[in-house]
Amino acid sequence: MPVIEVDSLHYTYPNGVEALRGVSLSIERGEFVAIMGENGAGKTTLIKHFNGLLRPTKGCVRVDGVDTREASVAELSKKVGLVFQNPDSQLFSETVEEEIAFALRNFGFSEEVVEKRVRWALSLLGLEQYRTTSPFLLSGGERKRLALASVLAWDPDVVVLDEPTIGQDYGQKEKLMQFITQLNTQGKTVVVVTHDVEFVADCNPRVVLMAAGKIVADGHAREVLTNPQLLDEASLLSPQVAKVLHHLSDLGAPSSVIDLYEARDVLLRLLRRRGV
Amino acid sequence: MSLSFLEGLQFRRMDSPIHRLDPRAKFVIALSILGYAMLFTEVIPLIVGFAILLPLVFAAKVFRMWVRTIKGVLVLAILIFAINWLVTPDLAMAVGLALRFVLLVAAFSLFFLTTSPDDLGLALEQSGVPYELTFAFTTAIRFVPVLCREAQTIVDAQRSRGLELERGGLLKRIRNYLPILVPLVVGAIRRSVDLAEAMESRAWGVSEKRTSLYRLKMRGRDYLAILLSAAFFLLAMYVKLLSNQPLLPWLL
Numbered sequence: 001m002p003v004i005e006v007d008s009l010h011y012t013y014p015n016g017v018e019a020l021r022g023v024s025l026s027i028e029r030g031e032f033v034a035i036m037g038e039n040g041a042g043k044t045t046l047i048k049h050f051n052g053l054l055r056p057t058k059g060c061v062r063v064d065g066v067d068t069r070e071a072s073v074a075e076l077s078k079k080v081g082l083v084f085q086n087p088d089s090q091l092f093s094e095t096v097e098e099e100i101a102f103a104l105r106n107f108g109f110s111e112e113v114v115e116k117r118v119r120w121a122l123s124l125l126g127l128e129q130y131r132t133t134s135p136f137l138l139s140g141g142e143r144k145r146l147a148l149a150s151v152l153a154w155d156p157d158v159v160v161l162d163e164p165t166i167g168q169d170y171g172q173k174e175k176l177m178q179f180i181t182q183l184n185t186q187g188k189t190v191v192v193v194t195h196d197v198e199f200v201a202d203c204n205p206r207v208v209l210m211a212a213g214k215i216v217a218d219g220h221a222r223e224v225l226t227n228p229q230l231l232d233e234a235s236l237l238s239p240q241v242a243k244v245l246h247h248l249s250d251l252g253a254p255s256s257v258i259d260l261y262e263a264r265d266v267l268l269r270l271l272r273r274r275g276v
Numbered sequence: 277m278s279l280s281f282l283e284g285l286q287f288r289r290m291d292s293p294i295h296r297l298d299p300r301a302k303f304v305i306a307l308s309i310l311g312y313a314m315l316f317t318e319v320i321p322l323i324v325g326f327a328i329l330l331p332l333v334f335a336a337k338v339f340r341m342w343v344r345t346i347k348g349v350l351v352l353a354i355l356i357f358a359i360n361w362l363v364t365p366d367l368a369m370a371v372g373l374a375l376r377f378v379l380l381v382a383a384f385s386l387f388f389l390t391t392s393p394d395d396l397g398l399a400l401e402q403s404g405v406p407y408e409l410t411f412a413f414t415t416a417i418r419f420v421p422v423l424c425r426e427a428q429t430i431v432d433a434q435r436s437r438g439l440e441l442e443r444g445g446l447l448k449r450i451r452n453y454l455p456i457l458v459p460l461v462v463g464a465i466r467r468s469v470d471l472a473e474a475m476e477s478r479a480w481g482v483s484e485k486r487t488s489l490y491r492l493k494m495r496g497r498d499y500l501a502i503l504l505s506a507a508f509f510l511l512a513m514y515v516k517l518l519s520n521q522p523l524l525p526w527l528l
Contacts, residue, residue: 053432074438082436089426090433092458102455106438136462150437
């Protein structure tokens, strides 16, 4: 059974904006999915259905087999952890540990478990030394990590990240990528909403491409991100690796490679064949 | 939870006879309805107040937004009703007080829905209010939609962390809003600092004597609107005096 099942979902905001126009999608346990598309394509609206923040205008969303209309946001959030784009829209506590404990207490874990989970989440994201610091004194990257820790602390089955790479420097992005990949290999279902083509090319997940409230493509990153027509439709640029290989197509370079190391091997082979 | 009632403060550029009125004239209309609402606590005159306001709302083509504002303050109106009913078991009075509040909001909602912040600023300036104050005022209004969006995002983020706003007793419920208010206020303060820096880097306040490209000018229809509003209020006052009740009962 898929962990998240979206069936011909329509959503219209109270102000009349039709954000989703018939979206069907099924995410299996343990999958790594990137939802991509231009601003206003409906990505954030879609993920807000995953924990019941928004309820379908038409159609249906099931989380772990449960119709989201029949469960509270708190119940659904326990299974689907949403990490918002801007950590400043959630940080409010006096200390970092309180911030992490907030959700755990809301979900009714015993103080013993709370303490254990807080310690675990702190070390998971390397925030131990800030345990009693105010969240507002942390740097941007640290705040982002704290927001992530405060969600991972209750160990949701599905982690949904909205624009995790925005405002991060390259080093932080690299670390974040390793972290997310690691979460996924440990069996967690990961959904990422992002514009960051390079980030997706590096992670190589399943890509769901959205445009104007609909899904226009759903497949391997290497297929979707190397299809010029699709990229154009969703206002995305192809990853740099694909671009380079595209410019070398007259030498016989394949056009469906987005991984840096794979591209290196392909190029080496090409060069060897030419006797360089 | 929805913060849609604040949309009543959000101006949208449109064209209608009401939009074209001078902001000062529109303000007088709103004031006359405010005065009218203050005169009465009885249900029927207050409903008459709505009946007078309604054609104006239709003329301004803002009915849907206007209704949304009223829906948003309904909770407060019910609270006013409940408290008054508990304190004085006068049902008609309690209904009247709640209705009066809604009428007030409705009148000023129409004003804000049909008056652009720019016009409002101009009107204040031409009435001799210092530019600093005018600017602060119009900026505050302009940032309402931004704050609304942000509040909604924060509510979503905290609900995703298991916060249930409608749970617990009264005290707990008030405490529930802390996780919403702290990020909202911190964000607003941060933004004000950013805004101040951006303004200073664009030389805000350098010219001592400002001139404006546009100047508001009262026209015939504006004078007519003011005249009608004044007449309406005076008539209401006359009716009130004729009826045998003491004037301004809320002062006694």
